[in-house]
Amino acid sequence: MKNLINFLTLLACIFLTMSPTTTGCTITPKFTIHVVNKLPSPQLKLHCASKNDDLGYKTTSENYDFNWTFCESFWSNTLFFCSLAWKNNHVSFDVFKSKKSDECFDGTCYYEIWDDGIYFAGGNAPRILQKKYDWQQ
Numbered sequence: 279m280k281n282l283i284n285f286l287t288l289l290a291c292i293f294l295t296m297s298p299t300t301t302g303c304t305i306t307p308k309f310t311i312h313v314v315n316k317l318p319s320p321q322l323k324l325h326c327a328s329k330n331d332d333l334g335y336k337t338t339s340e341n342y343d344f345n346w347t348f349c350e351s352f353w354s355n356t357l358f359f360c361s362l363a364w365k366n367n368h369v370s371f372d373v374f375k376s377k378k379s380d381e382c383f384d385g386t387c388y389y390e391i392w393d394d395g396i397y398f399a400g401g402n403a404p405r406i407l408q409k410k411y412d413w414q415q
Contacts, residue, residue, distance in 0.1 A: 303349035311373050312345045312388045317364055322391055326360040326373065350376055362391060367413035369396060 315322045315338045324344060326333040336344055350356045354376040361370040374387055381387070383401030390397045395412045399405035 306350040306352055306354075307379070307385060308347060308349055309374060309379065309382055309385045309387065310345060310347045311358060312343055312386070313360060313373065314388070314390045315340055315342045315344075316390050316392050318393075320365065323363040324360055326358060328356065328358045331358075350379065354379075360389075362396070364391075364393075364413075366415055368415075369411050369413050371396065371411050 311326075313324060313326065315324075318340060321337045321339055322342075323335070323337050325335045326344070326346075328348075331348070333346060338344060348356070348358075356374060356376045356379075357372060358374040359370060359372050362368065373389060374382065381398075381400045386401055388399045388401075388405055388407075389410075390399075390407060395409050397407040398410040399407045
């Protein structure tokens with residue numbers, strides 16, 4: 279019986295690793311994160327990543343929408359974070375945590391970056407933005 283459980287666990291792990299992360303989620307929910315630059319010049323610098331996926335360093339101009347889509351982990355332990363820098367300001371924060379995934383209505387987490395802070399809205403339009411983070415100097 280123990281061998282059967284181990285075999286089934288191995289098959290499940292293989293199946294989950296073969297599942298595409300951006301085109302379809304067969305077992306777990308799909309989420310899309312938007313980080314939209316609403317700042318004037320100079321450009322916003324950002325870096326977003328998870329434990330397994332480094333999305334790279336970006337320099338974005340005004341109204342640029344940096345976004346990505348992923349499948350939540352089978353174990354509900356997905357975490358993505360971003361670090362932002364603009365002028366003499368910086369901030370790092372979690373843009374997605376499995377434990378708070380219910381904040382992202384309809385599978386969408388939406389952030390706007392303004393000169394007075396970072397705003398968040400869950401779900402698709404119409405969005406009601408709420409200030410979530412302040413810049414640090």
